Amino acid sequence: MANQDFDREIINPLERPLADDINQAQSQIDRGVRDILRALFSTAAGAIQSGFISTGLKTTQSAVPGMSVEIQPGLGFQDNAGDVPTSIGGVVGLDDLSPYKPLPLSAVQSIAVDAAPIAGQNRIDIVEVKADRRAENPSTRDILNVITGIFAPGLVNKTLAFNLLGRNGRVVSPANSTTGIGYKVGVAAPAGTEVAPATSPGYIKVCEIHVVGAVASILNADITDFRTLVGNWAFLTLANTWSMLQTFLAGISVVGAAAAVGVTATGGAGSAAGVLGTGTGAGIGVSGQGGPTSGIGAKGVGGAPNGIGVQGVGTGSGNGVDGSATSALADGVSGRGNGAGAAAGSNAGVHGRGGTTSGAGVIGSGGTPDGNGVLASGSGNGSGVSATGGGTSGTGVSGVGGAPNGDGVIGTGVGTGAGVRGTSAAGSGPGAVFTGNATRGPLSITTMAADPTTPVNGDVWINSTSAELKYKTGGLVYRVAGVNP
Numbered sequence: 099m100a101n102q103d104f105d106r107e108i109i110n111p112l113e114r115p116l117a118d119d120i121n122q123a124q125s126q127i128d129r130g131v132r133d134i135l136r137a138l139f140s141t142a143a144g145a146i147q148s149g150f151i152s153t154g155l156k157t158t159q160s161a162v163p164g165m166s167v168e169i170q171p172g173l174g175f176q177d178n179a180g181d182v183p184t185s186i187g188g189v190v191g192l193d194d195l196s197p198y199k200p201l202p203l204s205a206v207q208s209i210a211v212d213a214a215p216i217a218g219q220n221r222i223d224i225v226e227v228k229a230d231r232r233a234e235n236p237s238t239r240d241i242l243n244v245i246t247g248i249f250a251p252g253l254v255n256k257t258l259a260f261n262l263l264g265r266n267g268r269v270v271s272p273a274n275s276t277t278g279i280g281y282k283v284g285v286a287a288p289a290g291t292e293v294a295p296a297t298s299p300g301y302i303k304v305c306e307i308h309v310v311g312a313v314a315s316i317l318n319a320d321i322t323d324f325r326t327l328v329g330n331w332a333f334l335t336l337a338n339t340w341s342m343l344q345t346f347l348a349g350i351s352v353v354g355a356a357a358a359v360g361v362t363a364t365g366g367a368g369s370a371a372g373v374l375g376t377g378t379g380a381g382i383g384v385s386g387q388g389g390p391t392s393g394i395g396a397k398g399v400g401g402a403p404n405g406i407g408v409q410g411v412g413t414g415s416g417n418g419v420d421g422s423a424t425s426a427l428a429d430g431v432s433g434r435g436n437g438a439g440a441a442a443g444s445n446a447g448v449h450g451r452g453g454t455t456s457g458a459g460v461i462g463s464g465g466t467p468d469g470n471g472v473l474a475s476g477s478g479n480g481s482g483v484s485a486t487g488g489g490t491s492g493t494g495v496s497g498v499g500g501a502p503n504g505d506g507v508i509g510t511g512v513g514t515g516a517g518v519r520g521t522s523a524a525g526s527g528p529g530a531v532f533t534g535n536a537t538r539g540p541l542s543i544t545t546m547a548a549d550p551t552t553p554v555n556g557d558v559w560i561n562s563t564s565a566e567l568k569y570k571t572g573g574l575v576y577r578v579a580g581v582n583p
Contacts, residue, residue, distance in 0.1 A: 101193065104130050121191030132196035135175065139328035146198075148302055149328035150174035155203055155262075156323060157225055157305040163315040165211045167307060169225065169279065174201035175328070176229045176302055187233045192258060199229030201302075203262045207279060210268075215286035217312040222284040222294040226301035230265050230278030233258055271295030286311075373398075549575070 107123035109115045140146050150156070154172020161168070179197040186192045215221050235257035240249040267277035271284055275298040284295045289311065297303045306322045313320075375383030386396030497506030509517030520529030534540035545562035553559070558569040567578040 101126065101195070103133050117189075118191040121189060122193070123191075125191060125193040125195065129193075129196040132175075132198040132200070135329075136177065136196070136198035139175065146177050147326060147328060148174070148176045149326035150201070150304075151327070151329050155201065155227060155304055156325060157209075157307070157321055159316055159318045159321065160208065163317055165213060165314065165316060167209050167211060167225070167305075167316055167321065169203060169207040169209060169304075171203045171205050171207075173203075174227070174302075174325070175199065176201055176227075178229065178300075181229070186231075186258065187255065189233075192233075194231060194258075199231065200260045201227055201229060201262060202260055205263055207263060207266060209266060209279070209281050211281075211307060211309065211316055212283050214309050214313045215311050218289055219286045219311045220289045220292040221286040221309040222292050223307040223309060224282050224284070224294055224297065224303050225305045225307070226275055226280045226282065226297055226303045227262065228275075228278060228280075228298075228301045229260065230262055231258065231260055235259070274298035275301060284309075 101122065105126050107119055107126060109119060109123075136146060139149060151173050153170050154174050156170045156172070157167050158170060159168070160166045176199045177197055178199055181199065182193075182195045182197060184193040184195070186194060209225065211223065212221075233255040235255060236253050237256045238251050239254050239256075241252035241254065242249050262278040265278035266281065267275060267279070268281045268283065269275050271282055272295065273282075275282055280298060280301060282295050282298070284292065286292070292308075294306050303324045305324055307316060308320045308322070309316070310320070373384060384396060386394070507518065509519075518530075532540035543558065543560050545560045547561075547563050549561055549568065550557065550559060553570045553575065555571050555573065556569075558567070560567050568575055569578070570576070
């Protein structure tokens with residue numbers, strides 16, 4: 099049976115082919131190509147879909163913004179299983195048997211937009227398209243007169259066209275479009291209540307144009323693209339491949355087996371990073387969530403001799419490394435220096451284990467001009483920073499203020515909590531040691547104009563009004579005796 103997909107019309111040697119044969123051959127080739135595209139552009143579930151390739155027939159603001167828009171050249175397809183005519187215009191063999199109708203636009207098509215409604219009134223217009231097949235390009239050809247047997251000049255159409263360029267028109271809702279490209283004007287309504295007109299039967303809506311009251315130009319922000327894209331993976335450009343790959347990779351989750359690492363990355367020689375994540379805006383460069391028992395969200399092991407396991411650089415007011423503990427005894431951020439550090443604490447916002455010699459568990463350098471090197475806030479009765487010195491003379495917390503007047507360590511107590519607390523373990527050194535220099539004493543206490551109203555045992559203060567050093571013990575307040583120099 100002839101005239102099926104992938105059939106070919108045979109013109110035999112020495113045969114005088116008919117016009118029907120030549121038209122039929124072209125029709126069958128055209129049908130085969132379109133039916134292949136129809137299958138390729140179907141959904142993953144096999145559903146046939148109308149749509150557009152890349153920016154084909156996308157509506158944008160005009161090159162010089164005004165009350166007009168531009169439809170970009172390109173290609174789309176409209177599926178219409180009910181439109182499969184044969185012998186178009188009475189020409190035998192001139193068939194259009196593929197239901198996948200082309201929507202080609204060979205150049206930019208400008209569309210004039212109606213004037214905006216008055217201030218306080220808005221309107222939504224739409225642009226819609228449909229396949230526009232027609233026989234055109236009339237030309238003079240010699241036509242055989244079958245009665246006289248003589249060829250005589252006659253005017254006949256020579257092109258079965260689909261191009262939409264110049265095939266545009268305007269209607270006002272609720273009227274339906276009749277041209278290949280239809281601009282349908284909506285109904286103005288109080289701002290916030292405007293609705294788009296219905297799409298005309300047999301058309302595909304490609305965009306909505308939001309016409310705000312009293313505006314003088316239409317911008318891209320006023321245009322909503324309604325096109326369905328087809329063939330994205332087959333027609334990728336280098337520019338959007340990376341963007342689509344990023345979106346694809348962002349959805350990948352790698353889960354390691356029991357006690358196994360989900361993702362492992364090793365930096366190259368020199369100072370290359372194993373994993374480098376850069377957050378944008380308030381985004382997080384690298385986010386890791388530990389497992390329910392003792393899993394680590396993100397773990398970094400510094401290379402020998404001085405490599406950093408995990409390094410975070412804060413920008414603006416962002417934290418270089420931000421860790422939030424979500425369960426009891428979990429550390430928000432845990433850092434371990436080389437060597438055997440002190441025993442782990444609990445409920446610590448930041449927990450660092452110093453090495454046996456002089457390795458620091460956590461090192462923080464504040465950004466200019468007033469950034470904090472390490473900022474930690476305890477929750478409930480937890481400590482903001484909890485540190486235990488390692489080995490013999492390791493320091494639990496060591497803070498060096500930035501030049502010229504930065505504080506080495508600042509602690510702020512909340513409720514009955516101490517701003518800074520130092521505890522001496524049994525058989526070891528004191529809870530706190532202060533060392534002065536040639537120009538300053540080892541300890542400076544800020545003076546108070548009056549005694550505190552509710553001191554507790556152990557409080558020490560200086561009353562600047564009476565010029566006295568006082569302390570409370572056993573429920574009583576005592577003055578420290580002294581002689582003025």
